[in-house]
Amino acid sequence: MYDGVKVIALIPAAGKGSRMKTERNKLMVTLEGRPLIEKTLEAFENHDWVDEIIVVTRDIVIEGDFRKISHRVQGGDTRQESVARGLEVIEDPEAYVLVHDGARPYVTGDLISRVIEGIAETGAAIPGVRVKDTVKKVEGNRVKKTLNREELLSVQTPQGFKARLLKEAYGRFGEQAVTDEATLMEMMDQPVLTVEGDYRNIKITTPEDLAGIKGVNQMKIGIGYDVHQLKSHRDLIIGGVKIPYEKGLMGHSDADVLIHAVMDALLGALGEGDIGQHFPDKDEAYKGISSLVLLAKTRDLMMAKGYRILNIDGVVVAQKPKLAPYLLEMAKNIAGVLCLEPAMVNIKATTTEGMGFTGLGEGIAAEAVLLIDKEL
Numbered sequence: 216m217y218d219g220v221k222v223i224a225l226i227p228a229a230g231k232g233s234r235m236k237t238e239r240n241k242l243m244v245t246l247e248g249r250p251l252i253e254k255t256l257e258a259f260e261n262h263d264w265v266d267e268i269i270v271v272t273r274d275i276v277i278e279g280d281f282r283k284i285s286h287r288v289q290g291g292d293t294r295q296e297s298v299a300r301g302l303e304v305i306e307d308p309e310a311y312v313l314v315h316d317g318a319r320p321y322v323t324g325d326l327i328s329r330v331i332e333g334i335a336e337t338g339a340a341i342p343g344v345r346v347k348d349t350v351k352k353v354e355g356n357r358v359k360k361t362l363n364r365e366e367l368l369s370v371q372t373p374q375g376f377k378a379r380l381l382k383e384a385y386g387r388f389g390e391q392a393v394t395d396e397a398t399l400m401e402m403m404d405q406p407v408l409t410v411e412g413d414y415r416n417i418k419i420t421t422p423e424d425l426a427g428i429k430g431v432n433q434m435k436i437g438i439g440y441d442v443h444q445l446k447s448h449r450d451l452i453i454g455g456v457k458i459p460y461e462k463g464l465m466g467h468s469d470a471d472v473l474i475h476a477v478m479d480a481l482l483g484a485l486g487e488g489d490i491g492q493h494f495p496d497k498d499e500a501y502k503g504i505s506s507l508v509l510l511a512k513t514r515d516l517m518m519a520k521g522y523r524i525l526n527i528d529g530v531v532v533a534q535k536p537k538l539a540p541y542l543l544e545m546a547k548n549i550a551g552v553l554c555l556e557p558a559m560v561n562i563k564a565t566t567t568e569g570m571g572f573t574g575l576g577e578g579i580a581a582e583a584v585l586l587i588d589k590e591l
């Protein structure tokens with residue numbers, strides 16, 4: 216509800232996605248772990264002012280759980296026809312209707328709010344961004360004229376209208392092919408307000424659009440290295456697994472050399488110094504503590520900074536004992552604490568063929584690299 220008015224999102228998602236040239240419909244392409252269309256729907260599902268979602272589909276099935284979806288409508292041959300079919304199920308003439316392309320998954324809550332406030336003001340509101348390129352009118356491959364960029368706006372969706380206006384527009388001019396709803400408003404001399412759009416709110420149309428989106432993420436890489444001495448009368452804990460052996464690793468905490476390497480890699484990627492700065496070995500609080508607890512604290516720091524892990528690769532360097540039987544469990548422990556799919560964590564072991572301190576069994580070393588990213 217916005218100011219006592221019902222707000223309905225109408226999402227045309229019945230296209231073929233032919234220009235994307237993917238086998239699956241472009242709306243089902245995986246984006247951040249779920250189908251693109253679900254990312255689009257989520258923006259409306261999570262918006263406090265939006266009461267209902269009407270989704271128009273043909274080739275795809277939406278499996279996600281969306282409480283606000285009130286109608287699933289069968290799409291038509293064109294986008295315009297799909298929108299018209301969705302509009303038919305709207306009864307309340309005073310409702311605000313937000314028509315939004317299923318193929319624009321990067322719509323934000325703020326943008327949706329701006330459009331809704333625009334409808335309250337004028338009855339019709341669309342988001343737009345200034346054109347960055349110089350735009351020319353052409354005939355074939357000949358330039359006819361240069362358009363004044365100051366007067367141009369590149370418009371997006373959601374386009375918002377009072378239901379009564381949109382129904383009237385479709386009733387009177389719906390048979391004429393147009394590329395957006397606002398054009399129909401112009402045909403009936405209805406003023407349309409423009410509100411600030413968002414350059415990231417692109418329509419996913421061709422393969423470059425997906426490649427471009429990935430580039431908006433900021434990636435960072437981190438490396439971690441740790442060594443502990445092997446001594447009698449200590450448990451051997453590596454990657455959170457207690458391994459039967461005559462010796463264990465010395466340290467202030469449980470001396471989990473692999474977890475320390477992973478933590479250092481993560482702190483490094485975050486630009487947060489190292490493990491010694493965050494968890495000093497002088498601090499009694501960390502005496503004998505499970506390193507998995509410290510890893511969880513490092514994860515919380517990462518999440519507070521808005522990053523997520525893309526993958527981890529680690530190696531434990533030990534002459535003895537044989538670690539192969541425990542590697543999967545180590546990866547599972549790390550993935551569990553960091554809330555990752557197990558496949559995103561890879562842990563290996565190697566000996567140094569009897570050479571050096573690891574080869575002589577004086578200690579165990581571990582190294583880890585990982586990649587993090589965040590959406591900018």
Ligand code: CTP
Binds near residue numbers: 234235293295420
């Ligand atoms: N759309 C629709 N019904 C149609 C055609 C398009 O609901 N008959 C929807 C699309 O699913 C998309 C939005 O309208 O969410 C914008 O259309 P577009 O980007 O052109 O998508 P497609 O038509 O699927 O792609 P293409 O034109 O490359 O086939």
Ligand code: MG
Binds near residue numbers: 230294
């Ligand atoms: Mg199309």
